[in-house]
Amino acid sequence: MMDENFFKIRAYVNAARALEMSDIDVNKNTPLSELKKIKGIGTHIAEQIKALAETGSLKLYEDLKNSIPPGLFEMMKIPKLGPKKIKYLYDNLAIASISELEYACIENKLLNLPNFGQKTQENILKGIELINRFKEKFLFASVVEEAQKLHEKIADSPFVIRSSLGGSIRRKNEIVKDIDIVASTDKPQEVMNLFTSVEEAEEVIAKGDTKSSIRLKSQINADIRTVSDSQYPYALHHFTGSKEHNTAMRLMAKKINIKMNEYGLFNDDKLIECKSEEEIFRVFAMDYIPPELRENIGEIEAAKNKKIPKLVDVKDIKGLFHFHTNRSDGNMTLEQACNELKKMGLKYCGVADHSKTASYAGGIRDEDIGSYLDEIDLLNSGIENFKIFKGIESDILSDGNLDYPDEILKKFDFVIIAIHSNFHMSQKLMTERIVRAMSNKHSTILAHPTGRLLLARDPYDVDIIEIIDAALEYKVDLEINASPFRLDLDWRACKY
Template sequence: MGKKEIIKLLNEISIIYEMRDENFFKIRAYANAARALEMSDIDINKSTPAAELKKIKGIGTHIAEQIKALAETGSLKLYEDLKNSTPPGLFEMMKIPKLGPKKIKYLYDNLEITSIGELEYACIENKLLNLPNFGQKTQENILKGIELLNRFKDRFLFANVIEEAQKLHTKIANSPFVIRSSLGGSIRRKNEIVKDIDIVASTKNPQEVMNLFTSVEEAEEVIAKGDTKSSIRLKSQVNADIRTVSDSQYPYALHHFTGSKEHNTAMRSMAKKFNIKMNEYGLFNDDKLIECKSEEEIFRVFAMDYIPPELRENIGEIEAAKNKKIPKLVDVKDIKGLFHFHTNRSDGNMTLQQACNESKKMGFEYCGVADHSKTASYAGGIRDEDIEFYLDEIDLLNSKQKDFKIFKGIESDILSDGNLDYSDEILKKFDFVIIAIHSNFNMSQKRMTERIVRAMSSKHSTILAHPTGRLLLARDPYDVDIIEIIDAALEYKVDLEINASPFRLDLDWRACKYAKEKGVKIFINPDAHSI
């Protein structure tokens, strides 16, 4: 069993223990072990010694032995016994926002609710209203949470799927029967949310490729197996599809199964103007195949620049390619420094020194720390009286290094009225001020937009963080006029953030196009809380 699966299993043990109202320390032990393992750099495999695991702070001897057993055998009797005695629907209910193990156990004990469907029906029938610690608001929030789950059913974060997709593709690519292959679909376009994993492969022996694909150890179920197309469900519950073609058809198939539906429709419409029929099998002029050996050659047929997969969304890339104006995509090596990260001065679990060391190791030339402000007390926000200590620490580190610069920043909360939560006297001490909303999300669009614009008008505001407040697959963006926000950013010379947390990726890439056209600067920030 791999590291990711072991972390998931340890968390599930902790959850089951909490549902059963077990000893608090037992619950924390497994939760802490899962967190410690996730934060560690250790690569777990069958040969990883338990002694090495015990060196990780937060993992005791007993759990280290269990992790070792899981890595070696893929199973743990304790977990199997706990899971077999717990209705599986209770785990599904954990996906509902703000519904924790104890409340789920209470619903199970008092209303015999064992699934999300039963819970939804109970809410509709108002059965939760008279239960202690529930009530009308909780019932409404549960229904909203269920609606959100249903809307995002069978959707996954790109960051949670890409590693598994690459490993699966590598197995296919390494087959002696495969000539060329690639990931396709939304995974290849690097969409923030994906539905499944698509693989396109060229071969002279499709049956052997189908046999390999449907027998990989990651497969939980073979959904369909055909001559040139097969589908499987992985143990992670992600579906994966493969399509095989001859090598001469490969460029056309890869192009077809990469672009969004809208991009492909627009490309076919454009091709018609050249009297060319375009599909996954080729380009045809009066039924005669136009031979292309690569995707690049397909675009050259239409006198276009090559369109990178990430841009194939029909948002102007086709016209740009015709006019030889396809932009150069940002690469990691283009990023010279990082802004917006948190240290143990607020809710990060790294020191400023550790963050700087890691930044230098990654080749960055500077960084900008921005711990939470005082309103974010839940995140250890820095109080007025502690600001000088915070700034002094940055000055001290800067004085010790000549080849690396730390910029002094703060993530200041935008209050409900649009004011920032520090005085001008404090804010002027920083090199930059990130402004952000962390509360009161349910305002009307007019009020929310006015609130943010007022905060942007402050002479101290430098960067607007995660501008729409979304948490992918967990929380919708708040209702805000993003066009007005971008216009205000230009007016007040406030930069916008693409928060690079895989749970946010906010500002959305669709809005970035307008921001770029308006000349608004955009920061790509990690919002990191750990190394």
């Protein structure tokens, strides 16, 4: 955006990657000589890292950031609108915000600009619509750590008896709007004072006797609700949600003459005492429903019939498939990745670098397949107590064919098939395209089946029921991609 020297930009990118991969724990006491030992970090960048570690800020970065209108950074969120075009719009039309850009598009001011035109203008408007739709929403993975730390400060207070995160954070929704905390206390004002004075708070939105709201410096809102300890189980259930789950629970309770709200369960105005959420569910002869399942998509009926599934825990995971190495767009060598996976306690992995069609990601060409497989075999022969399965992520072409011939695909232990282009087909054509790819005898796993990018790209139009039926017919596994930007297939579809 600032027309900096390409090689200077590349040097900083490479240094950041080298630092991320390094075993050195950089802090204010790290000697400059140690930083310079890291391959890819020269004297100048080492000095910048040292200054950042010692002071917590970097003058070069602050000066650069202050020289650019903040609205230009917001414009970077618009899909397919890169820094060069943003700078051109700023220099030539003085567009410095998303709202100014939207107005310019509506007024057709981009039509005659070089490298823009009608289609680009339409795509920009679609991107702005997407941003506005997801405004003030956050990825769970981007805020959960901050939420946990904020809750810990409340939980550690001597004035708090019991506490928990609530709302969409507790339900581990993929996308969250705010942070909710529920706490029991005999000193609500002390808890309110603590909550509204935490260092993370940028603004106190509201401060009451039992409820307060703040905006954190990260721009997410946080709310706290305090209750007496006897009310805590009911309040925790209520403020965990979801609204749909709570409504269904109240209707069920009403059928047996029980009133249910955040203050308790009442039978003819007499409190039914519950000391925990588990006891609330037992009142209705139900299994405990984990927060993650409280979406009113069948969990209440399942709990009545003692059929609540056991949720997968981290300790249940023994291996993983579908990751990339630096042969395509990964950051690590295969050996580095496997060593990290072993440290995590995993027993196996399936490496699946990008295929040749994904040239933007350094996909593996036909002539390089042999060396790719040889590297896996060599590492497999030397690594102990760990198994590497040989895979590839083969692109599904527009006609449903895969981008490698059978004689190459048959060399792999497994083949992941995936769509990375031509997202805007009709539902019929997109579904046929995917089903045809699944029918290939070498197809093992369908990656990110709906193509969504959370808060960035809607799923493509596909008949997911037909896809699941085809997966059963052709014995193709459906991936639940663990990237916090995807989490695709949506877990709710697994119920089918």
